[in-house]
Structure formats: structure tokens, C-alpha cells
Amino acid sequence: MEKTDTLIVGAGPSGIFTALELLNQGYKGKICIVEKGAAIENRACPKAKTGVCVHCKNCHITTGFSGAGAFSDGKLSLSADVGGELPELIGQDTAQSLIDYTDKIYLSFGADKKVEGVSDSEKIKEIRKKAIQANLKLVDCPIRHLGTEKAQQIYLSIEKHLQKSGVEILFNTDAEDLIVENGVCRGAALCKGKEKSEIFAQNVVVATGRRGADWLDSVCKKHGITHEAGIVDIGVRVEVRNEVMEEVNNILYESKLIGYPHPFKNKVRTFCQNPGGFVSQENYDNDLAVVNGHSYKEKKSQNTNLAILCSSHFQAPFDRPIEYAKKIGELTNMLGDGHILVQRLGDIRDGKRSWQEDLMRSNVKPTLTDAVAGDITSAMPYRVMLSILNFIEEVDTVVPGFASAETLLYSPELKFYSNRVSMNENLETSVKNLYCLGDSSGWTRGLMMASVMGVYLARKLMKGE
Secondary structure: OEEEEEEEEOOOHHHHHHHHHHHHOOOOOOEEEEOOOOOHHHOOOOHHHHOOOOOOOOOOOOOOOOHHHHHOOOEEEOOOOOOEOHHHHHOHHHHHHHHHHHHHHHHHOOOOOOOEOOOOHHHHHHHHHHHHHOOOEEEOOOEEEOOHHHHHHHHHHHHHHHHHOOOEEEOOOEEEEEEEEOOEEEEEEEEEOOEEEEEEEEEEEEOOOHHHHHHHHHHHHHHOOOEEEOEEEEEEEEEEEHHHHHHHHHHOOOOEEEEOOOOOOOOEEEEEEEOOOEEEEEEEHHHEEEEEEEOOOOOOOOEEEEEEEEEEEOOOOOOOHHHHHHHHHHHHHHHOOOOOEEEEHHHHHOOOOOOHHHHHHOOOOOOOOOOEEOOHHHOOOHHHHHHHHHHHHHHHHHOOOOOOOOOEEEEEEEEOOOEEEOOOOOOOOOOEOEEEOOHHHOOEOOHHHHHHHHHHHHHHHHHOO
16 A cells, blocks of 8 residues: 555646646645556657557557647647636636746746747738638637647656656556545555556545546546536548648637537537648547647648537436547447548538548548548538538638538547536535546646646645645
């Protein structure tokens, strides 16, 4: 039996910044981080050599130190209007102040000083005008772009800093369960290979990210941790030529557009825009293949990719949105024989599947080279698919050419943060000494807001010492 003072389950941005801020605030207790993946210097996707996904037991893109952030496009959204609902819990002004503070920490570890999306206010107004004409809302958010390869260097520096400062990090170690007794969280049951152990702590922080959202959902149900089924995002990754997105890329870098298209009025939004980027694959439990996008600082493609996500908020009696999204992903994977599916927008309109030779004749060449040409509409729910198609037509008013017949749609793009843990403004859950952070908590989306939530909790813990 091991003991520590603060146990952090998950070494994603929220867990990392909890530990960082505790150190910055002069915390004297022992900090231990449990991470099911590897140290960042040992994370490497075999696909770079094999050309195809080999379905690692723990996907190196989604697990390991810094979580999916190490292999993401590495964008820090510098506005409290972006990144989830945490401002509703702690206040808009507090959230913005913490973003400014957390941004300085990233800068101290080597983040690029340049901020995208703040250069030309008059041209931003023109883009906003077009968005209004299309019944869309433009959220112009300042972006600090780390870049996929630079993000790994920054998080490596943070990892080494934490270890030098005495933080114990247990890599390749699963937290199988929480230890909850009489409404109090005492620690966690761990497993490393065949070796099982328990670790006890005064404070237990669960920061498992989207990768661990399903696990946290099951833990909440088992131990009676108050939570509610939240929103699940199901969508596609869109890829077009850079020329189509040139104006938006140059002025905003990332255009966050939100709409409520006919006939269902579900919220549909753009997310994670990658100018000159590359479409990528992530793998979750049971070999679920999910599409994502990366954007490097130096390495560039001829295309821009971005996600279009349709939000669904289910009502009682249904309370398993994560499982619902996974079923859609599994069905799509089945059609692609375990691969990501890609289809041209024009083929969807014509009611037919895409073929590999169609893709090779197009101006838009897929940057995810092992994606399988097929028919994503055979797996996507009608409500979601129609909402996305109508939204694409609206975006075409803002970005002419976006709805071209050659535009590529990859599927499935799924975001697993639908289990929202109930907590107060001190981030206290219904179980004493247990705190849940980041995307798996249902309160944040993305690197910056998850990092901010970690900083906020660390300050609350210091006050309670």
C-alpha cells in the first residue's frame, strides 16, 4: 500500500497543470501522477514507419504524458468564449484571467509568441458579415499555435520540470478503479502489467481526458458520483484545398462558426481547423478508429482540414450518449474494414459511394492516405448527416468553394466528453476529496481550458490546506 498527498489520475493538460500550479504555489505535499500511457519521449506512432495503423494496445496518439495534446494540432484558444462550459461554473472573468495566466506558463516553456487571428479587425468584420448573412455566428478567438511537433517539445520540458521538482509519475499504469468508502474517495486501485496495487491520498484528482471519458462514466455509476448525461458531438472531418480557405486562414487562422441548420436546429459547429494540415487517425478501446487533424509548424500540406460537429443532447430515459457515439463509430469502421472512411461531397449529393479512382482525379488529394473511399451516409444517423450537409451549404456563403463537389468528408469524428460530473465552484464533487477535471469531466474542450481547470483546482486545494 502506497500513500501520497495528492493523487492525479491522468497526465493530460488538466492533470499536468494541477501539479504545475501546486508547485508554483509552494505546495509541500507529495504529488503522484498515474498515467496509463508512456512518457512523452517514448511516445511514437508506428504508423510513421508502417504506413498503416497497427492497433497498439495503448494508442500513442491518445495516451501518454500530455494525452492527445502531444499529437494534436497544438492550438491554445485565448478566449473564455471557447473551450467548454467551465466559465459557467467559475465565472467568465475568472476564466479569462486564468487563461491569461496559463498562457504565460506555456510561453515560459517555449510556446510561440505569435498570436493568430488578431491582425485585421476590418477583414474580420467582413467575414462576420458573411456569417450573419448565412445565419451563422462567428467566434473570432485569438489562437496561439504550438504546432504538433513543437507541442511535444513543450510538454517534454514540462514533464522533466515536474520530475525534477519531485513529482512522481507512474507511466504505463492503469487506474482500474477508485477507492471510495462511506462517501469519501481514499485513493485508486492500480494495475501495471500483471502487478496490482493500491495508492491512497488526501486529494484524488481524475483528469483522464476524452480517452478516459467512458471509464469515468462507469466509475461515476459504480460509486454514486453525481453526474448527468451531457452533450455528445458526432461529425466529420472536412478537407479542402488551401486556396479555398486562404482568406480565413490568413485573417483568423481558425474560423469558429456555429449554426442551427434546418430542419432539426441541432447545434452544428466547426472545430480544430488546420491550415496546411494533415488528417489523422486516433484509436480508442476495442480498436475504435476515429478521425482527427494535425497542423505542424514546419511541415505543410496543400490542404486545410477542420471538424464539423453536430451536438446531440439526449433526454431521459436514455443516458448513454458515449455508447451511442461509439456504436456509430463502430458501424463506420465496419464499412471501412477497420479504417477511416472518406467520401466526396458531390458523391453524397448524387446518392452514391466514392471510389479510390474518384479521389485520385480530384484537386483535393486525401492527406490521410490509408482512408478508405466509401459511403459514410450508410453509417451516419439521418438527423446528424442532414444537419451537417445543410451547415456545409451555409458555410459556403462565408467561404466560397467550401461546398465543392470535391470537398472530402472523413468519418467518424467523435468527441467523448458527454458525461458531465456535478460539482460546485470549488470543483468539489458529491464524493468527498474527489475532483474531476478536463474533457472527461464534461466541463472543458481543448488544451487551454483543460489546463485552466487544473490551475484553478490547484489554487482551491492550496486554500484548503
